[in-house]
Amino acid sequence: MVASGLGFDPDALREKYRVERDRRIRPEGIGQYRGVDGEFAGFGDDPHAVPHDREPLTDTVDVLVIGGGFGGLLAGARLRQAGVDGRVRLVDDGADFGGTWHWNRYPGIHCDIESYVYLPLLEELGYVPEWKYSPGEEIREHARAIARHFDLYADAVFQTRVTELRWDEGAWVVATDRGDAIRAKHVIASSGTLSKPKLPGIPGIESFGGHMFHTSRWDYDYTGGDAGGGLTGLADKRVAVIGTGATAIQIVPHLGRDARSLHVFQRTPSSVDVRGNQRTDPEWAKSLGPGWQRRRRDNFLSVVSGVPQDEDMVADGWTGSAELLRKLVHSNAGADLPEDERERLSEIADFQKMNGIRDRVDELVEDPATAEALKPWYRYMCKRPTFSDDYLETFNRPNVTLVDTSAHGGVEAFTEKGPVVGGVEYEVDCVIFATGFSVGFSGVLSGKLPVYGRDGTQLLATWMRGPRTLHGFYSNGFPNLFHLGPLQNAVSVNYVHILDEQATHVAEVIAEAERRGVDVVEPTAEAEERWVGTIREKAHDLRAFQAECTPGYYNGEGMPWPRSEQFGDGPVVFHEVLRTWRAGGMDDVLAGGQA
Ligand code: NDP
Numbered sequence: 001m002v003a004s005g006l007g008f009d010p011d012a013l014r015e016k017y018r019v020e021r022d023r024r025i026r027p028e029g030i031g032q033y034r035g036v037d038g039e040f041a042g043f044g045d046d047p048h049a050v051p052h053d054r055e056p057l058t059d060t061v062d063v064l065v066i067g068g069g070f071g072g073l074l075a076g077a078r079l080r081q082a083g084v085d086g087r088v089r090l091v092d093d094g095a096d097f098g099g100t101w102h103w104n105r106y107p108g109i110h111c112d113i114e115s116y117v118y119l120p121l122l123e124e125l126g127y128v129p130e131w132k133y134s135p136g137e138e139i140r141e142h143a144r145a146i147a148r149h150f151d152l153y154a155d156a157v158f159q160t161r162v163t164e165l166r167w168d169e170g171a172w173v174v175a176t177d178r179g180d181a182i183r184a185k186h187v188i189a190s191s192g193t194l195s196k197p198k199l200p201g202i203p204g205i206e207s208f209g210g211h212m213f214h215t216s217r218w219d220y221d222y223t224g225g226d227a228g229g230g231l232t233g234l235a236d237k238r239v240a241v242i243g244t245g246a247t248a249i250q251i252v253p254h255l256g257r258d259a260r261s262l263h264v265f266q267r268t269p270s271s272v273d274v275r276g277n278q279r280t281d282p283e284w285a286k287s288l289g290p291g292w293q294r295r296r297r298d299n300f301l302s303v304v305s306g307v308p309q310d311e312d313m314v315a316d317g318w319t320g321s322a323e324l325l326r327k328l329v330h331s332n333a334g335a336d337l338p339e340d341e342r343e344r345l346s347e348i349a350d351f352q353k354m355n356g357i358r359d360r361v362d363e364l365v366e367d368p369a370t371a372e373a374l375k376p377w378y379r380y381m382c383k384r385p386t387f388s389d390d391y392l393e394t395f396n397r398p399n400v401t402l403v404d405t406s407a408h409g410g411v412e413a414f415t416e417k418g419p420v421v422g423g424v425e426y427e428v429d430c431v432i433f434a435t436g437f438s439v440g441f442s443g444v445l446s447g448k449l450p451v452y453g454r455d456g457t458q459l460l461a462t463w464m465r466g467p468r469t470l471h472g473f474y475s476n477g478f479p480n481l482f483h484l485g486p487l488q489n490a491v492s493v494n495y496v497h498i499l500d501e502q503a504t505h506v507a508e509v510i511a512e513a514e515r516r517g518v519d520v521v522e523p524t525a526e527a528e529e530r531w532v533g534t535i536r537e538k539a540h541d542l543r544a545f546q547a548e549c550t551p552g553y554y555n556g557e558g559m560p561w562p563r564s565e566q567f568g569d570g571p572v573v574f575h576e577v578l579r580t581w582r583a584g585g586m587d588d589v590l591a592g593g594q595a
Helices: 010-022 036-042 070-081 135-149 245-257 282-287 290-306 317-333 339-364 368-373 493-515 525-538 543-548 553-558 571-583
Strands: 033-035 059-065 088-091 164-167 171-176 181-189 195-201 211-214 238-242 261-267 398-402 420-421 430-433 481-483
Touching: 010 339, 010 543, 036 195, 036 211, 059 070, 059 171, 070 088, 070 135, 070 493, 195 430, 238 245, 245 261, 261 420, 290 317, 290 493, 290 571, 317 339, 368 398, 481 493, 493 571, 543 553
Parallel strands: 059 088, 059 181, 181 481, 211 430, 238 261, 238 430, 261 398
Antiparallel strands: 033 195, 164 171, 171 181
């Protein structure tokens, strides 16, 4: 039955979502994937690196930062600005700065968050991006420009993986896979959460006789062209892409244009909204006054967090959908709605948003069966929303075929000739895995990088029953060690903004310790206990929502994460909590304990 005034039946849609979710659930959960190690290690090699040897380092630095992506770069930059002028050494696996933008250089790569709020330190570098949504190369160059501007190349170490941190008489001894034993007074860990490519555990991949690579290690020697397209090497090639997430949405238009034939193997369609990229208006760029980026970034964060603003400065798909939801809830009864009524209205706004996304597929895709297969049936934030003005249209090309694998749980097998779905073998020359990344694979949290604190205590052993930190940054027993990333704090889609607030905080704490002559930065056990209590009290229980979502990395492939460790009042309030705490003297961590 169609509910009055809505034009659709919420019960029928809810049921459709459930059916579509149920047929995608796989009992192996994240176990269906494999890492790029063992016989698949070659999938993880850095195509941008020239092999080089160097002698192991045994020197001493003031601050060692693990990770040369935006988190690490911001830590370096904010330390310099806070007046920490000692040696700051960034260490990264890759051959240069940039993190995800170093690794990912696939054709079509763009940031899907507006560049004026995503790229950090624009005012400091006197730079305004050329496009509303920057291409990857512009972002990578900006990362390198930050490193030059703040003199972070001088002590940087690349193609190096940190393998152990051990506290030893007032400093960390940092071991690496190159035999280094660097002493560092402070260590900041910012190694990213989506940095290790993953492959599907499809039987027979190794038997495929053609060419294969992962999107984050694009092989331009094979395809020709560059991130702008022009993949001339594919003109006579039959290409398969496995996966249809945010990455595939950006590469498929180029492959469709340049390959002899393209088969896109889809298990779950993405929501694909309007992009509307445009060049930066030079007059607008000239008109920007001091503080413009902070205002715009704060405005974006507030809007997407549901905090009312007089103006939506960014005005795009992210802010539009957040505003839609907020207005619907508030226009119906003000702020004091009971929780279940808020949820009902939020679900209706979500249905309306997704109906619009599905209508767009019908408008743009000519073949009705293909259009039907490209429609996503789940709530908007179950999967990463995507934006493109040429992805859906690519399926109108005669050389492009969508292969819907949903009835078979994905691509079932590989033979020497290519992927197999529903017993049908698709013969291709090249397979490109757009199958994403292991969540939290790298860094301290995964246990791949063991950390031994005071008395040799192992960090993860003290976190057996969940992380214990103050504000997500540091833990009692592990002096002068700081974590950046999603840990007992508040995150948001503009992740670089979140990292910047975190880096600023850590830099100011370290600078204050130096000013006061405090050698040990470490939260008291009481302060840590209070914060863990706050997190437990405020964290939203997302398990019910996640359990209803179609599987993906947002919900542990349909096996929801045990408990949220996020600050439930959201990032806007969290950042205020940090500022207030800093203004209050920082005594919780600067009491000057034993080394
Ligand atoms: P995702 O994890 O989002 O997508 C992986 C894709 O592979 C999914 O479509 C998945 O299907 C599919 N897949 C996995 N196994 C199989 C199988 N056996 N058969 C068929 N299909 C399979 O990875 P992405 O690289 O696309 O994106 C990862 C993240 O990177 C994004 O969520 C985003 O955070 C970030 N990103 C950001 C961009 C930006 O502009 N800021 C751009 C690109 C990426 P299913 O959905 O059914 O599991």
